[in-house]
Amino acid sequence: xxxxxxxxxxxxxxxxxxxxxxxxxxxxxxxxxxxxxxxxxxxxxxxxxxxxxxxxxxxxxxxxxxxxxxxxxxxxxxxxxxxxxxxxxxxxxxxxxxxxxxxxxxxxxxxxxxxxxxxxxxxxxxxxxxxxxxxxxxxxxxxxxxxxxxxxxxxxxxxxxxxxxxxxxxxxxxxxxxxxxxxxxxxxxxxxxxxxxxxxxxxxxxxxxxxxxxxxxxxxxxxxxxxxxxxxxxxxxxxxxxxxxxxxxxxx
Amino acid sequence: xxxxxxxxxxxxxxxxxxxxxxxxxxxxxxxxxxxxxxxxxxxxxxxxxxxxxxxxxxxxxxxxxxxxxxxxxxxxxxxxxxxxxxxxxxxxxxxxxxxxxxxxxxxxxxxxxxxxxxxxxxxxxxxxxxxxxxxxxxxxxxxxxxxxxxxxxxxxxxxxxxxxxxxxxxxxxxxxxxxxxxxxxxxxxxxxxxxxxxxxxxxxxxxxxxxxxxxxxxxxxxxxxxxxxxxxxxxxxxxxxxxxxxxxxxxxxxxxxxxxxxxxxxxxxxxxxxxxxxxxx
Amino acid sequence: xxxxxxxxxxxxxxxxxxxxxxxxxxxxxxxxxxxxxxxxxxxxxxxxxxxxxxxxxxxxxxxxxxxxxxxxxxxxxxxxxxxxxxxxxxxxxxxxxxxxxxxxxxxxxxxxxxxxxxxxxxxxxxxxxxxxxxxxxxxxxxxxxxxxxxxxxxxxxxxxxxxxxxxxxxxxxxxxxxxxxxxxxxxxxxxxxxxxxxxxxxxxxxxxxxxxxxxxxxxxxxxxxxxxxxxxxxxxxxxxxxxxxxxxxxxxxxxxxxxxxxxxxxxxxxxxxxxxxxxxxxxxxxxxxxxxxxxx
Ligand SMILES: Nc1ncnc2c1ncn2[C@@H]1O[C@H](COP(=O)(O)OP(=O)(O)O)[C@@H](O)[C@H]1O
Ligand SMILES: [Mg+2]
Numbered sequence: 001x002x003x004x005x006x007x008x009x010x011x012x013x014x015x016x017x018x019x020x021x022x023x024x025x026x027x028x029x030x031x032x033x034x035x036x037x038x039x040x041x042x043x044x045x046x047x048x049x050x051x052x053x054x055x056x057x058x059x060x061x062x063x064x065x066x067x068x069x070x071x072x073x074x075x076x077x078x079x080x081x082x083x084x085x086x087x088x089x090x091x092x093x094x095x096x097x098x099x100x101x102x103x104x105x106x107x108x109x110x111x112x113x114x115x116x117x118x119x120x121x122x123x124x125x126x127x128x129x130x131x132x133x134x135x136x137x138x139x140x141x142x143x144x145x146x147x148x149x150x151x152x153x154x155x156x157x158x159x160x161x162x163x164x165x166x167x168x169x170x171x172x173x174x175x176x177x178x179x180x181x182x183x184x185x186x187x188x189x190x191x192x193x194x195x196x197x198x199x200x201x202x203x204x205x206x207x208x209x210x211x212x213x214x215x216x217x218x219x220x221x222x223x224x225x226x227x228x229x230x231x232x233x234x235x236x237x238x239x240x241x242x243x244x245x246x247x248x249x250x251x252x
Numbered sequence: 253x254x255x256x257x258x259x260x261x262x263x264x265x266x267x268x269x270x271x272x273x274x275x276x277x278x279x280x281x282x283x284x285x286x287x288x289x290x291x292x293x294x295x296x297x298x299x300x301x302x303x304x305x306x307x308x309x310x311x312x313x314x315x316x317x318x319x320x321x322x323x324x325x326x327x328x329x330x331x332x333x334x335x336x337x338x339x340x341x342x343x344x345x346x347x348x349x350x351x352x353x354x355x356x357x358x359x360x361x362x363x364x365x366x367x368x369x370x371x372x373x374x375x376x377x378x379x380x381x382x383x384x385x386x387x388x389x390x391x392x393x394x395x396x397x398x399x400x401x402x403x404x405x406x407x408x409x410x411x412x413x414x415x416x417x418x419x420x421x422x423x424x425x426x427x428x429x430x431x432x433x434x435x436x437x438x439x440x441x442x443x444x445x446x447x448x449x450x451x452x453x454x455x456x457x458x459x460x461x462x463x464x465x466x467x468x469x470x471x472x473x474x475x476x477x478x479x480x481x482x483x484x485x486x487x488x489x490x491x492x493x494x495x496x497x498x499x500x501x502x503x504x505x506x507x508x509x510x511x512x513x514x515x516x517x518x519x520x521x522x523x524x525x526x527x528x529x530x531x532x533x
Numbered sequence: 534x535x536x537x538x539x540x541x542x543x544x545x546x547x548x549x550x551x552x553x554x555x556x557x558x559x560x561x562x563x564x565x566x567x568x569x570x571x572x573x574x575x576x577x578x579x580x581x582x583x584x585x586x587x588x589x590x591x592x593x594x595x596x597x598x599x600x601x602x603x604x605x606x607x608x609x610x611x612x613x614x615x616x617x618x619x620x621x622x623x624x625x626x627x628x629x630x631x632x633x634x635x636x637x638x639x640x641x642x643x644x645x646x647x648x649x650x651x652x653x654x655x656x657x658x659x660x661x662x663x664x665x666x667x668x669x670x671x672x673x674x675x676x677x678x679x680x681x682x683x684x685x686x687x688x689x690x691x692x693x694x695x696x697x698x699x700x701x702x703x704x705x706x707x708x709x710x711x712x713x714x715x716x717x718x719x720x721x722x723x724x725x726x727x728x729x730x731x732x733x734x735x736x737x738x739x740x741x742x743x744x745x746x747x748x749x750x751x752x753x754x755x756x757x758x759x760x761x762x763x764x765x766x767x768x769x770x771x772x773x774x775x776x777x778x779x780x781x782x783x784x785x786x787x788x789x790x791x792x793x794x795x796x797x798x799x800x801x802x803x804x805x806x807x808x809x810x811x812x813x814x815x816x817x818x819x820x821x822x823x824x825x826x827x828x829x
Contacts, residue, residue, distance in 0.1 A: 054713055078257050084715035094706040098728040111716035111724055113260055158710070165714060264717040271624065274616030275634060281686045282641050285652050340547035347544065357548040360555040366808035367558065368747025370774045371797045374781070378561050378794075398554065405551065431540035459645025462749035462774070466781050486647040490750065493651045501655070508648050519643050 002029040005168060005199050006051070011065035013043070013050045015058065020046040022223040023065070028169070028216075033191065033200040035214035035231065037207060039246070043223040044203040048171050051201065052086035053079040069168070084112065087162035087198075088171040092178045093154035095146030095161070102142040104157055105129060108165035124164050131197060132160035133190050152183025156190065163197070170194065172202040176209065188213050207247060211235050219243045286512075293509025296502045302510070306472055306488075309497055316507050318474040322389070322482040323514070326468060327454055329393035329478070334401045335450060341401075342408025342446075343434060349413075358409075365402035372398050373463035381467060389475070389482035392468025396460060400453035407449020411442040444529035451522035455515045461486035485511040559801070566795035568788055577795060583760040585780070590792040592799070594762045598770035601677050601763060602752060603745040606684035610741060613685070614693035615734070621693075622700035623722055642690035650754030653683040658755060665767060675757035676769045683751045692741035695815070699733030700726055702818060736814035743807040747800060749774040773800050 006028040013021040021043040028034050036044050049055040050063055053074060066073050074082045095104050105125045109116055116124070125142065129135040134156040138149070146157050155175055162170055172191070176184040191213050194200055204210050210217050211231060218228040219240075227234060227243045238244040304315030341357065348354045372395050380391035415438060423433040439446070464470075469481040470491055485507050492504035569577060573590060580591020617634065625631040654675075661682075662674035703726050711721045727734070757769020758779055771779070773796045784790040 052713060054709065057709070057712060078261065080257055080260065080715045080717060082715075083713055088710075088713035090706060090709065090713075092706055094704070094710045096707055096710070096725065096729075098731075107711070107724075108714040111711055111714050111720050113256065113720070161710075161714070260717050260720070264719040267719040267722075268624065271616045271619050274613055275620040278613060278617065278634075278641070278686075278689060279637055282637050284656060285644060285648070286640075288652060288656055289648070337547055337550060340544055341551050344544040344548040353545070353548055353552075357551050360552050362812055363805050363808065364551075364555055364558070366743060366747075366804055368749065368774055368800055368804055370747070370749040370777050371558075371562070371801050374777070374794055374797045375558050375561055377781075378565055398558075401551070401554075429534050430537045434540070455643065459647065461645070461647040462778055465778055469782075486645055486750075489647050489651055490754070493647075493654060493754065504651060508651060511645060512648065515643050515645060516640075519639070 002032065004028070005030045005070065007066075007068040007071075008051075009066040009068070011047075011050065011067055012063065013046050013055055014062040014064075015046075016060045017062065020223055021050065021220075024225045026218060026225060026228050028199060028201060030199055031195050032215040033195050033202060033213055034216040034218065035210035036201065036203045036218045036220060037205060037210045037246075038220035040205055042220045044205070044220055045173055046223075047220065048173055048201060048203050049088075051169070051171060052083045052088055054083070054088065080112075084108070084165055085167055086169045086171060087165065087167035088173070089155070089158050089162055089175050091174045093151055093158055095149075095154050095157050097145065097147050099146065100143045101138050101146045101149070101157060104146045105160050105164050107161060112165070128160040128164040129157075131163050131194070132156045133186070133193070134160055150183070151179050152186055155179060155183070155187055159187075159190065159194075163194075167198060169199045169201060172200065174203050174205065176204075177206075184209075207249075219246060221246070289505065289508050289512055292502065292505035296506030297509055301503075301506055305474060306503065309500070312499060314499075314503065316485065316488060316503065316510065318471065319483040319485045319488040319507060320510065321474065321476070322468070322471070323458055323484040323486075323511075325389060325476065325482060326392050326396055326464070326484055327458055329389065330396035330400055330457060331450070331454070333393065333397040334404055334453070338401050338404025339408050339439070339446060341405045343412065343439070345405065345409040346412035347434075361402045361405050364398065365406075368462075369395075369399055369460055370462040370465075373465055373467055376463065376467045384479070386479070387467060387469035387481040388479050389468055390478045392464045392482065392484070395463035395467050396457040399460060399463060400457050403453035403456060404446075404449050407452070408442070408446050411445025411449070412438060414445075415441050444525050447529075448522045448526040451518050451525070455518035455522065458518065459486055459511060459515055461490050465490075485514070562794060562798040562801055566791055566798045568791035569795040572788060573792070577792070578799070581762055583776075585784070585786075585789050588786065588788055590789065592773070592776075592792070592796055594760055595771050595773045595776050595796065596799075597762055598677065598756070599746060599772040599774070601766065601770070602680045602684060602756065602772055603742055605677065605681035605766060606688065606745045607738060607742050609681060609685035610689050610692055611738065613689050614696055614737070614741075617689070617693040618696035618700050619722060619726075622697045623718070623726065626701070638690040638693060641686065642694075644687075646687065646748060646750040647754075649683050649687055650751035653679060653751060653755040657682065670765075670767050673757055673767065673769050675755050676767050677756065677763055678766045680752045680756045680772075681766075683755055684745050684748055687748065687751060688741040688744050691744060692737045695737035695740060696730075696734050699730045699737060699815075699818065702733070703729045732814050733818050736811045736818075739807055739814070740811035743804045743811060746807070747774055747804050749778050753778045773797075 004027045008024055008026050011024045012019050036048065038044055046055060051067060055061050069085065096107055099107060102125055105128050106121050126135060129138065134153060137153060146154060149157060176187050191200060191202060214231045217231040217234050219226045221242055227238060227240045235247060238247060300313060301315040303317050305318055307314030345354050345358055376391045376395035380394055381387055420433055420438060423437045464484055464487050468484060470487040471481040471483045475482045489504045489507050492500040576591060578592055578596060581593045582589045582591045583594060621631055621634060658674040658679055661679050662672045665672040708721055708725055711725045752772055753775040756771060756775055758771055758775065759769035760771055763770040777793050777796055781793050784793055
């Protein structure tokens with residue numbers, strides 16, 4: 001039996017009053033990996049950025065409907081709190097260039113004005129880097145700049161940075177699209193491990209990736225949710241004709 | 253936890269208000285400057301002010317026609333020297349970007365641009381006034397020409413760099429000689445940018461005073477002779493402001509009004525040209 | 534083709550002329566300062582006495598005057614130009630308010646320096662004199678402080694636009710990363726935007742300092758033209774530029790003239806170095822991992 005952590009109800013998101021995401025309703029389940037797939041421009045990023053209220057940072061952005069995190073509408077909470085509970089990893093690795101690896105991992109606390117003791121910081125850094133499968137590779141270079149790492153390592157550093165503030169949900173917006181196949185492989189493995197700790201929502205336009213990592217898959221098309229269900233089921237017996245066409249590479 | 257967030261949100265708002273306040277404080281001096289120049293200037297300005305010569309102390313009235321004519325004379329003379337030279341150097345820089353000379357030239361341009369204008373005044377003094385034995389309009393123009401040169405070179409270079417290579421190649425492939433390609437094709441395509449640069453440099457030098465103090469020097473009479481001292485609006489403002497006579501102060505306010513208007517018109521025209529004639533590639 | 538050759542030669546010459554121009558400016562200054570350099574040696578910059586009648590020419594008071602006015606102006610400039618840069622680069626990148634503020638800045642930047650001086654002399658000096666009376670400072674009105682205020686107004690537009698540009702270069706993705714961790718806009722600016730543009734901000738201030746050092750007319754008109762070492766920030770003084778403006782046409786002896794030219798030479802070299810460093814830093818900013826800050 002699945003328990004629901006996030007409920008989306010009749011949710012739409014707009015740019016200049018034009019809807020990029022239309023009337024989506026769906027539940028996300030605790031400690032599961034949900035993939036959101038669909039052709040480029042179908043509103044995946046807009047949707048996922050609405051889940052931690054990053055969407056509203058775009059000028060003239062708007063939303064309607066509700067998104068409930070543990071039964072509380074996130075649009076009635078402070079966006080600061082929402083973003084701390086729902087972490088995000090972006091398409092291109094973006095470690096903070098002025099900070100060391102160590103400081104990158106603890107930056108969530110520093111940015112939130114939370115003071116930690118040296119001991120607390122050390123253990124958070126080690127714990128987060130281990131969870132992000134990066135500890136062994138960087139433990140001797142913690143005080144070097146994060147930007148010296150390879151692309152895949154940088155992306156894992158960003159995952160560690162997001163995990164460090166102990167979010168309930170981790171959003172990943174095409175986290176491997178800027179990486180080579182080898183790095184992609186290691187990130188995918190990591191994502192599967194992550195579901196022990198957090199609920200994962202991953203956007204991808206790579207069908208195979210969705211099949212490899214996710215428990216559930218949602219198919220978005222032209223801003224609408226076409227189909228949503230267990231990944232195995234959807235990939236073997238899609239209900240909607242458009243899903244089938246997408247999965248068989250007819251478009252997108 | 254929630255308390256902490258409230259505090260941070262308050263901090264954020266205070267910061268934003270502070271930034272807005274600090275930014276808009278700048279409006280105060282601007283307002284005060286334009287307000288006073290308008291208020292004091294407008295009362296001394298009329299047709300006589302623009303076409304008459306200054307009167308000796310004690311007599312009321314009098315105008316600044318000699319300074320207006322002098323200003324125009326100086327900036328036209330400097331343009332004659334600087335515009336062709338500046339455009340040519342700008343063309344050289346954009347055409348030979350990777351050459352060693354281009355690198356050195358652009359560094360020199362940047363350095364010349366940073367030289368304090370009073371130092372340029374001394375240069376023109378040593379080069380022109382000293383050998384000729386007198387203050388002259390010519391020496392003032394040389395000083396101003398040096399000041400405007402970097403602006404023209406840079407705007408020409410920056411404009412021409414944006415012109416696609418294909419345009420030049422297309423013309424060259426038609427068998428047009430290189431110099432004609434530059435003069436007939438490249439320069440006209442960059443005309444608006446170059447013109448904008450020239451107007452901005454004119455705006456800059458029409459307000460320059462320091463380099464004229466010991467070159468053009470100033471002159472209470474009308475003078476059209478290149479080899480004699482000449483007055484200019486900024487010089488007149490400086491000399492009259494330092495005088496003890498209230499009538500002269502009001503003439504200086506009037507001259508400030510005229511000078512600001514001139515600078516504004518030049519700047520606005522430059523902006524307008526940049527916007528309207530912008531060639532899209 | 535012969536005409537092509539001539540044309541290329543003409544372009545080449547124009548570039549050479551630019552280089553020669555700078556070289557001759559330097560040689561001229563050096564050559565005409567020689568008399569003073571030989572006569573006074575290092576004493577020229579250390580001696581506190583400036584007495585043209587006795588041919589005692591030490592420029593130390595002007596060095597002090599220049600440094601005091603410029604750095605005080607820079608200090609006044611800092612909060613304002615940072616504020617404006619943040620306003621235009623972070624809070625309101627476009628829209629009505631930003632156009633308005635940009636226009637204000639452009640207008641201020643376009644006002645000729647002699648008008649700043651004139652306005653300062655007739656409007657600002659009386660105001661400052663009143664304050665000085667109130668606070669029991671010798672009410673000169675004119676002086677270092679007044680000059681610095683005017684200088685600050687003049688260089689704010691310049692430093693604010695440089696810093697604004699530098700701030701907008703901070704990549705959006707790292708700001709988004711900070712927001713996604715729950716930072717407020719203030720925290721993003723303080724911990725991400727400022728640290729990532731630190732070297733550019735430094736360069737902006739440096740270039741503004743270069744401007745302030747060489748600014749002549751406005752300062753000449755409100756600094757009070759005193760050739761003694763200033764005793765407080767309200768004292769009248771002279772800067773290197775203002776003493777040249779005031780005394781150059783009165784310089785009757787060759788040595789006196791040469792000393793003033795030597796002051797110009799010093800000014801030339803100092804501003805050149807400052808500008809070169811500033812422009813070098815600005816050009817270096819390809820951004821991402823530039824600022825070599827210590828980590829602990
Ligand atoms: N900042 C923006 N302003 C206006 N429209 C936007 C903006 N960002 C995205 N859009 C539009 O919203 C739609 C969805 O975009 P996005 O969510 O980025 O799609 P995806 O991530 O699936 O590729 C697209 O049609 C896109 O053009
Ligand atoms: Mg996307």
